[in-house]
Amino acid sequence: MTSFDPDPAQLRSLKDKVVVLTGGANGIGAATVNLFAKSGALIVFGDLDVPAGEKLASNHENGRIHFLRTDVTKYVDNLELFRLALKTYGRVDHALSIAGIVEQGNILDPALTIDDVEKPPTNIVIDVNLVGPLYFVRVAVAYLKHNKQPTDDKSILLFSSVAGFYDSPGLFAYGASKHGVLGLMRCLRHYLPPTFGIRVNAIAPFGTATAMLPQAITNGFPKIGVPVNTPEQVAGVTLGVVAGSHKGKNAEYMAQIGLGAEGGPCNGLTVYVESGKGWELEEGLAATRAEWQGEGPNERLLKANAWLASGAAWTEDQ
Numbered sequence: 001m002t003s004f005d006p007d008p009a010q011l012r013s014l015k016d017k018v019v020v021l022t023g024g025a026n027g028i029g030a031a032t033v034n035l036f037a038k039s040g041a042l043i044v045f046g047d048l049d050v051p052a053g054e055k056l057a058s059n060h061e062n063g064r065i066h067f068l069r070t071d072v073t074k075y076v077d078n079l080e081l082f083r084l085a086l087k088t089y090g091r092v093d094h095a096l097s098i099a100g101i102v103e104q105g106n107i108l109d110p111a112l113t114i115d116d117v118e119k120p121p122t123n124i125v126i127d128v129n130l131v132g133p134l135y136f137v138r139v140a141v142a143y144l145k146h147n148k149q150p151t152d153d154k155s156i157l158l159f160s161s162v163a164g165f166y167d168s169p170g171l172f173a174y175g176a177s178k179h180g181v182l183g184l185m186r187c188l189r190h191y192l193p194p195t196f197g198i199r200v201n202a203i204a205p206f207g208t209a210t211a212m213l214p215q216a217i218t219n220g221f222p223k224i225g226v227p228v229n230t231p232e233q234v235a236g237v238t239l240g241v242v243a244g245s246h247k248g249k250n251a252e253y254m255a256q257i258g259l260g261a262e263g264g265p266c267n268g269l270t271v272y273v274e275s276g277k278g279w280e281l282e283e284g285l286a287a288t289r290a291e292w293q294g295e296g297p298n299e300r301l302l303k304a305n306a307w308l309a310s311g312a313a314w315t316e317d318q
């Protein structure tokens with residue numbers, strides 16, 4: 001795994017960049033809003049938590065930060081957030097989908113009987129963590145490409161989790177949604193740079209001390225020598241990715257998974273955040289692909305992907 005070390009100098013490039021993000025009222029999102037504000041960015045953020053969102057925005061009384069009540073599961077709310085940014089600042093440069101919720105109850109409770117399962121469970125976790133980002137991305141792409149000049153750096157950043165690539169027993173809907181977010185990023189990273197000149201990446205934090213993590217876990221992990229992140233540490237890595245700060249073996253890895261050079265070295269990454277530091281996962285996965293997938297299957301799949309990338313479309317009529 002390649003360590004991801006954001007270049008502090010690069011954060012200065014975020015000055016006056018227009019950033020739209022969801023989930024900004026609390027936890028990692030709030031720390032991200034604060035760090036963007038410190039870097040001189042112009043911010044529009046949305047969240048369901050109105051008191052916390054308004055309080056955070058009022059802490060930065062300089063007209064450079066705006067809050068809008070947003071429910072990411074509502075398509076129109078995603079739209080309103082980007083409309084506000086365009087109306088206020090005339091463009092959008094970077095879009096971050098951070099809002100998320102943890103597992104709600106146990107859909108596989110051992111006590112469930114055949115009578116209990118007559119009633120379907122709600123899909124709120126999938127709605128917030130996966131449908132929300134899908135809506136967000138659709139709207140974000142249209143706003144990021146609007147009036148974009150060829151040299152403008154535009155990006156999307158999606159929030160996954162350690163539960164997006166590692167087995168997390170009990171987190172059935174949460175784990176599935178966060179795997180889904182990584183899947184979404186992996187599909188977008190081939191498409192957005194050549195089509196729109198937009199980079200896309202994902203952040204996948206380990207346990208982070210926010211309201212989402214039960215206190216027993218926040219306190220328990222350090223006792224067994226496993227530190228939890230602070231929201232500020234995750235925000236630091238997040239801004240590094242948005243600023244395009246990556247010095248890995250990206251060119252080699254991009255070729256291995258059939259990614260073109262259009263996205264540059266900071267496209268298509270999954271940055272795991274643990275012990276307050278970033279670790280890039282995709283290079284290692286790509287470099288060892290023939291090993292874990294098998295040489296023949298890997299060769300044929302790369303060929304199939306290259307052919308699909310040359311113009312064949314999944315959505316064409318048969």
Ligand SMILES: NC(=O)c1ccc[n+]([C@@H]2O[C@H](COP(=O)([O-])OP(=O)(O)OC[C@H]3O[C@@H](n4cnc5c(N)ncnc54)[C@H](O)[C@@H]3O)[C@@H](O)[C@H]2O)c1
Pocket residue numbers: 022023024025026027028029046047048049070071072073098099100101128159160161162204205206207208209210211212213
């Ligand atoms: N805390 C962790 O251990 C951890 C680990 C891995 C990934 N993450 C991910 O990081 C992101 C931020 O989580 P956090 O730890 O800061 O949690 P948090 O609970 O502190 O913050 C989440 C924010 O999302 C908002 N939100 C929830 N539902 C919403 C909706 N429908 N529309 C708009 N906003 C909504 C909440 O009001 C809250 O402000 C999430 O995507 C989460 O899954 C967190």
